[in-house]
Amino acid sequence: MKRIRLSLPRGQWAEFQHQDLVHDAVVNGLIAAGAAPEQVIGAGAEPWTFAALGYHRAHEGRVHSLIISTPSAALAATVSALDPAAVRYARASTGELLDFSAASTSTEAPPVCDDPGALGVLALSPIAISDPASKKKRWLTQLDQVDLSAAANARLSKIAGRSVSLSVQPDSLFLRANPRHSVLVSTKRLRNGRAAFVIGMQAPLVLAGSREDLLLAWYAGLGEKTRNGFGCLGLAEQGVGR
The missing domain is CATH 3.30.70.1900 (Alpha-Beta Plaits)
Incomplete structure (x- = not known):
């Protein structure tokens, strides 16, 4: 299990129109960190999720932080090794570029809770x-x-x-x-x-x-x-x- 937060410097944003641009940028980062493509995409992929923190209005999304999380032991080391410089994706058809290379990385500790x-x-x-x-x-x-x-x-x-x-x-x-x-x-x-x-x-x-x-x-x-x-x-x- 592993969960990290990528945070752009204050005042900086990454922009997107459709959420698949953010998804593809995160996938690029995970594969660059050592994941096999089939581990992160497709029906047989390991479980993982992400959240793009910011806002989306009309046809413009702006994100300042990314949460990337997995319960998978197979992906935990990959998420730990993720380099923000690899979390980027360019799409010529829409003229979009999402780039998180300036982001800092921090580990998100698991919540403290009783059992049950x-x-x-x-x-x-x-x-x-x-x-x-x-x-x-x-x-x-x-x-x-x-x-x-x-x-x-x-x-x-x-x-x-x-x-x-x-x-x-x-x-x-x-x-x-x-x-x-x-x-x-x-x-x-x-x-x-x-x-x-x-x-x-x-x-x-x-x-x-x-x-x-x-x-x-x-x-x-x-x-x-x-x-x-x-x-x-x-x-x-x-x-x-x-």
């Missing part, structure tokens, strides 16, 4: 969960539309190769005050020039369970498409940070 215990967390990147009742791919827009514990445990159990039993509950007051808590994320530009989107949800959550399960969720993230930058968690008491 509970953690208050934030979704640093939106949590994507598809509607199991829909024949076509349809993303849920409200956390109270789904059994969040069951959805989280099913994926985490698959990652861990064992039964994971977490209770995952959204903050009740937040949901009452913010019934609309979904975010439309532009993931990539299609060949026809249109954008592909994923809908994710953001809200404070309380995770409860064994320390082993809590740390797995912390490093792996929650929900679907985590390797594409969804479901990365942060501690509620620490906020997003800079």
Whole structure:
């Protein structure tokens, strides 16, 4: 298990239009650090996730920090060895360049929790969960539309190769005050020039369970498409940070 933060100097930002540019830059960095391509991309890749901290308005995203996290022992050393200079990606078709070569690197320590215990967390990147009742791919827009514990445990159990039993509950007051808590994320530009989107949800959550399960969720993230930058968690008491 390993988790790092890449932070650009204050006042500096990296810009992007679609989230796949950030994903591809991180993949470049991981491969340059020693990962085999099949370890980080494709259906059989190791579990990992990232969050691009900053903001996205209209067609412009700006990011000042990247969280890169993995629960995988096979990727932990690679994440530790990642060089920010290799976290860059140029795309001629859109004229974009995302470059994190000026970033500093710090290790994010695991949260301190009892066993069993509970953690208050934030979704640093939106949590994507598809509607199991829909024949076509349809993303849920409200956390109270789904059994969040069951959805989280099913994926985490698959990652861990064992039964994971977490209770995952959204903050009740937040949901009452913010019934609309979904975010439309532009993931990539299609060949026809249109954008592909994923809908994710953001809200404070309380995770409860064994320390082993809590740390797995912390490093792996929650929900679907985590390797594409969804479901990365942060501690509620620490906020997003800079």
